[in-house]
Amino acid sequence: MTLAIVGLGAIGGSFAMRLMKAGYDSIIGIDTDQDTVSYALEAGIIHTGSTSAKDLLSEADVIMLTLYPSQVPAFIEQHRHLFKKNVVLTDVTGIKTSIIRSVHAVLPPDADFVFAHPMRGSEKKGISGASVDKFEGANALITPTDRNKEENLQLIESLYRSAGFETLTRVTPEKHDEQIAYVSQLMHALSVSVVNSEQASEDTLLFAGNSFKELTRIADINVDLWSELFLYNRTALLESIDAFEQELNSLKKALRSWDEVEPDSSADLKAFLSRSRNQRREWY
Amino acid sequence: MTLAIVGLGAIGGSFAMRLMKAGYDSIIGIDTDQDTVSYALEAGIIHTGSTSAKDLLSEADVIMLTLYPSQVPAFIEQHRHLFKKNVVLTDVTGIKTSIIRSVHAVLPPDADFVFAHPMRGSEKKGISGASVDKFEGANALITPTDRNKEENLQLIESLYRSAGFETLTRVTPEKHDEQIAYVSQLMHALSVSVVNSEQASEDTLLFAGNSFKELTRIADINVDLWSELFLYNRTALLESIDAFEQELNSLKKALRSWDEVEPDSSADLKAFLSRSRNQRREWY
Structure with missing residues (x-):
């Protein structure tokens, strides 16, 4: 089987390295950057x-x-x-319904496109951000469509396992987009909004502890990529922001309704915080 | 000089351990829990x-x-x-203007209360969460009041340096509360609201990556402590939430105004993301 990887960046490069190590005997690397292709050939991560x-x-x-x-x-x-003829294609993008729609509009009838989402991002761009163990123990999501053949879904799944992924989950494109809007895109939306707040200043780091550092890490964002991820999934992201805002409004209401001389008036806030504490502990 | 530490939890216990090691020759430990006092005496972290x-x-x-x-x-x-007579007191709470007001209402005229905020929290409660190097390289904020004598401010600052703190900054109580509302309390408000979202489910972790795990870490919150921190600083916190919501609204507007067939209509979103990326890089 001959595999072509188009785009030898942090993700494509890591797939090439690991699949080469796993014994794939025919890996083609395609990248618009000549230095990247030369490096990949010299480093022996593509054939x-x-x-x-x-x-x-x-x-x-x-x-x-x-x-x-x-x-x-x-x-x-x-x-x-x-x-x-009968080529199998796959992507690594973090959005699904909109890309499935636009891919299906141009895909040859005999080609089978298996849409997948490796759940390990990278802060580093380019092949220098690639590593052989990047996907070790990682999760990936596969979003089958009506056009997929079962054997091709399994082919991509076995490729992911060879690359080090541990848990592969099949979900509908709609559920994928709704949940990714919540667990990933919303996090990025909150982080960039925190950093852009008018309260940000040169003095901020005098006051900041770990929580600020952690929560704003992802605000150092790949602008071109995340613009696309946000925009192509904007319906689900806006719904996710709405659901979040409902909770933030409950919190604000609990703060506003507090009366210092009424001992029980902090009950709403305590119930709100207890709920999140319990859910977080259930998860991790 | 005899130092009494009231409350031998993660913070008080860590101060005791480190100041004992630094050669303080008279440390009194007071805690309502007999086991904690016995442990502290046996472990030799109080006299x-x-x-x-x-x-x-x-x-x-x-x-x-x-x-x-x-x-x-x-x-x-x-x-x-x-x-x-002329006792010097200090606190370790994360809020200042409201506590200064209520302390000054009951403080004897000859006593000097130096309000301070060690910037290192703890996920662990109790003396088992204490450690000798807890404050190594940490920041602390001192919020002088009109009633403080300079020599007593310096006394508390030298105690902090002996405990391992690196950067001590004097700020007004108002600026402290405004900035802490932003860099710390807002982070906790966002984190608990994310976890309480109706989108949270048993399946969430199938989709979640590092950003979700990091951003929700602080949702596993000490309910009693954080209720107080939120409520006693609610004015500043509500202002901080407002400033954050302004940015989130800009982001939503940029998402809604996008028109897929207009190449330039993602310019607002890109500018928003570029701004946060640049600010985050300036900070860290």
């Missing part, structure tokens, strides 16, 4: 490589696109004439 | 100890109250008849 998809893509049985969401349908449109 | 303040408090030149905010003025009211 062949090119800056141009058209040189090698027609040999691939499986094509993994480690591209930004907007690039995935565009790549297919530009290169589908090169696809081997 | 004398009691479950009752009245046995030993009159010997103290300096009294450090490591109590919850509401307990600080109450303790003074109940024990001020035991205070040595």
Whole structure:
């Protein structure tokens, strides 16, 4: 089986390294950056490589696109004439319903696209952010569609296991987007809003402890990628923000209704905090 | 100089351990829990100890109250008849203007209360959460009042340095409360609201990555302590939430105004994310 990885960044590069180590005997690397391709060839993490998809893509049985969401349908449109018959494709993007819609609009009928989401991001861009153990013990989500053949779903799942992933879960694209909006996108939306607050100043770090440092870590964001993730999933993200705001409003109400001389008037706040403490402990 | 530490929990216990090691020759430990006092005596982290303040408090030149905010003025009211003349007191609470007001209402005229805030919290309660290096390299804030003598401010600052603190900053109580509302209380308000969201479920951890785990860490909250911190600083906290909500609203507006076919319509979102990325990089 010949695998082409399109995009040798932190994610694509890590897949190449680990699958090479796992014994895959034909890995093609495609990246628009010549230095990246040369490095990947010299480091022995791909068998062949090119800056141009058209040189090698027609040999691939499986094509993994480690591209930004907007690039995935565009790549297919530009290169589908090169696809081997019955090629299997897969992506690594963090959004699903909107990309499935735009991919299906341009995908050749015989090609099977298995949509997947490796759950390990990277702060580092480019192949220098890749590592052979990046996906060790990580989770991944697979979002089957009506067009997928079971054997191809299993093919991608086995590729993920070879790359070190531990837990693979199949979910609907809708549930994927709703839950990712909550557990990932909302976190990023809160973090960037905290950092952009008018209360931020040069003195902030005099006052800040671990919680501020941790919560704002993800505000050092990849602007181009996250713009796309937010926008292509905006319906689910806006719903997630709404659900969050309901809780923040309950908290504000509990603060406002407090009366210092009434001992019981902190009961609402305590119940609110107890609920989150118990849920957090249940999770971790 | 005889130092009395009232409350041998994670904070008070850590002060005792480190100041004993630093050579303080007379440390009194007071805690309502007999096991805690016995442990502290056996472990050699206090010289004398009691479950009752009245046995030993009159010997103290300096009294450090490591109590919850509401307990600080109450303790003074109940024990001020035991205070040595010109005693110096200090607290470790994370709120200042409201506690200063209530302490000053009950403080004997000759006593000097230096309000301080060691910036290192603890997830662990009780003396088992104490450690000798807990404050190594930590920050602390001192909020001088008109009633403080300079020599007593310096006395507490030198005690903090002996305990391992690195950066001591004097700020006004108002600035303290405003900035702590932002960098600490807001983080906790967001974290508990995320966890309480109706989107939380048993399946959540299938989808969650590091950002969710990190951002919700502090939702496993000490309910009694944080109820007090939130409520006694509610004005500043509500202002901090307002400032945050302004930014979240800008983000929502940028999401809603996006038009997929207009390439430039993501410019507002990109500018928003770039701003937070740049600020975060400036800080850390």
